[in-house]
Amino acid sequence: MARILAIDYGMKRTGIAVTDTLQIIASGLTTVNTSELISFLKAYTKEEEVELFVIGEPKQMDNTASESEALILPFIVKLEKQFPQIPIKRVDERFTSKMAFQTMIDSGLKKQQRKNKALVDEISATLILQSYLYSK
Template identity: 30%
Template sequence: MRLTPKKRVVAIDYGTKRIGMAQSDPLWLFAQPVGTFDRAGLSKALGTMIQSDDIALVIVGYPLSENGEKNAMTGVIDRFLETLHEEFPQLRIETLDEHHSSKDARSILVASGKSRKVRQQKGRVDSAAACILLREYLENQENER
């Protein structure tokens, strides 16, 4: 059976200092880190992907508390989502609860055997957190099929 390529899913882990981004492969099997950006760099990267007609969906991490309630950061994300919709009205954007993504990313980096110096490089946790968000989304899609 031959699989038909799809457009990619992009995941964003928004932070006040850095924004991590990951993308799926065209078959929605794997999450790959794209990098870490400031707000202007993220806009440029998304713009390039949109021009190449490569994005099916953008997933943005939405930081709810352990009991599912909004917190101070969800307000920041809400404003970011509004800006993203205004800047890229053609994008389909969804949110996904991310309350453990950065913690999980740190654990994965520790388990990977990378040195403490490498793990603490700016952006490494942010892009890893975006990969975790994307992996969770892709697994949910696979389970729904």
């Protein structure tokens, strides 16, 4: 089986998580500068088989799209052009940043370590992917 790759898209940084090849466990992979995201994905998909991209869908509490959705949609168009063979699913990402921060606290990370926004993005991507796996 191929991996599923999740993307927590951000204006500056993007968190990335992947499943194992059996698609059972979601693990944080890395955080990349958003400007380098497509290049990173090209390199990654040359090394690893990816069957699906899961992208966080930011929503307001009333279920409408958040402002950051306007940044994500053009990225999805680029992603579809670069990887037409890999389908894309969207997953509601409400509260993932707060849950990621709480995960860092629960795992005993010190205050200085919790300020690492790249780690928050990576954990958020993992939570998005885990949410998708639960829904399958």
